Amino acid sequence: MPDWKPEIRVRLRGSRLTATREAEIVEELSQHLDDRYECLLSDGSSADEAHRTVVLELTEGELLANELSRGERMAPTHSVVTGLPLKGGRRNVVVDFWQDLRYGLRMLVKNPGFTAVAVIALALGIGANTAIFSVVNTVLLRPLPYKDPERLVMVFEDSSKHGFPRDVPTAANYLDWRDQNQVFESMAAIAGACDGFVRNIVKTANLSTFEPDNRDLRRL
Amino acid sequence: MPYKGSDILDRELKKGSAELLILSLVEDRPRHGYEIGNLIEQRSGGLLRFNVASLYPLLYRLEKRGWIQGRWVEKAGQRRRRYYRLTPEGKKILAAQRNSWRDFVEAMNLITGIEIA
Numbered sequence: 001m002p003d004w005k006p007e008i009r010v011r012l013r014g015s016r017l018t019a020t021r022e023a024e025i026v027e028e029l030s031q032h033l034d035d036r037y038e039c040l041l042s043d044g045s046s047a048d049e050a051h052r053t054v055v056l057e058l059t060e061g062e063l064l065a066n067e068l069s070r071g072e073r074m075a076p077t078h079s080v081v082t083g084l085p086l087k088g089g090r091r092n093v094v095v096d097f098w099q100d101l102r103y104g105l106r107m108l109v110k111n112p113g114f115t116a117v118a119v120i121a122l123a124l125g126i127g128a129n130t131a132i133f134s135v136v137n138t139v140l141l142r143p144l145p146y147k148d149p150e151r152l153v154m155v156f157e158d159s160s161k162h163g164f165p166r167d168v169p170t171a172a173n174y175l176d177w178r179d180q181n182q183v184f185e186s187m188a189a190i191a192g193a194c195d196g197f198v199r200n201i202v203k204t205a206n207l208s209t210f211e212p213d214n215r216d217l218r219r220l
Numbered sequence: 221m222p223y224k225g226s227d228i229l230d231r232e233l234k235k236g237s238a239e240l241l242i243l244s245l246v247e248d249r250p251r252h253g254y255e256i257g258n259l260i261e262q263r264s265g266g267l268l269r270f271n272v273a274s275l276y277p278l279l280y281r282l283e284k285r286g287w288i289q290g291r292w293v294e295k296a297g298q299r300r301r302r303y304y305r306l307t308p309e310g311k312k313i314l315a316a317q318r319n320s321w322r323d324f325v326e327a328m329n330l331i332t333g334i335e336i337a
Contacts, residue, residue, distance in 0.1 A: 011273075024302075025276070025280075028253060028276065028302050029272055029276060031252075031254070031299060031301060032253055032254045032257075032272050032276070033272060035254045036254070036272070057271040057272055057273065058271075058272055058273055059273070060271060060273045060274070
């Protein structure tokens with residue numbers, strides 16, 4: 001009996017099968033060709049004729065590798081959309097996710113240019129977002145480092161007639177406000193730069209009310 | 221000059237009916253590839269013939285779709301063979317394809333006037 005396996009392996013070149021799958025197919029096709037060869041011999045063909053016929057059938061239209069390759073890739077009867085449930089309601093979230101992940105990675109490896117641009121864009125985006133969030137968090141979101149910060153208010157002097165609706169009061173006015181205050185629990189004046197802010201509060205108010213819980217000078 | 225469209229039509233008809241033929245043949249009991257190929261040829265009186273290069277890709281495709289299932293079976297004194305059986309899903313597909321094929325043939329008869337004895 002001729003050994004058909006080398007002939008079959010040649011025909012399977014380019015079908016991109018796994019080694020195990022290819023071995024299975026080679027074994028199965030080899031058996032088929034054995035049967036066919038015996039059948040031709042029993043029908044009266046000579047060994048040469050039978051061999052020729054069998055090889056011819058195997059090579060017909062170079063169909064095998066193309067068809068096998070297509071069959072292995074295109075088995076689903078409907079188009080598969082990644083992330084969507086299978087037709088008929090069958091669904092395995094973990095399997096689908098793993099499949100999508102592997103597909104995504106394969107595509108990234110296949111397109112290194114696109115991958116590089118995507119990674120750079122993501123890195124820049126994440127970096128910019130982090131920087132902006134740091135500022136917003138420090139300036140807007142995180143409360144001031146005082147006890148009950150929501151109860152803090154800032155009071156200005158109204159000098160609209162001079163063009164300053166939010167004017168800074170003189171020291172004498174501040175002292176009057178403080179002495180005659182019936183609205184606020186306590187009052188303090190602020191002036192100057194960051195470090196001056198703290199110093200002036202400390203100078204003009206009692207410490208228990210206006211001492212920051214955590215003196216973070218970057219935020220004052 | 222021979223009419224070449226006839227060859228194309230034959231090929232397309234064969235392609236279109238191949239799935240139904242295979243599913244029908246493994247409906248009653250599991251069969252191996254060579255047996256399926258032989259039965260198609262015998263039962264069609266030699267009109268239809270699938271050789272190794274066209275039969276197995278089709279079998280693997282049907283298996284991949286889950287319509288048939290192949291299993292290696294070892295019998296005493298024989299080489300192991302891969303037998304294909306119809307799956308429950310394949311059974312539903314077979315029923316649907318039979319209906320479609322019946323409707324198609326009836327429609328063709330109505331149009332072409334061909335009567336099957």
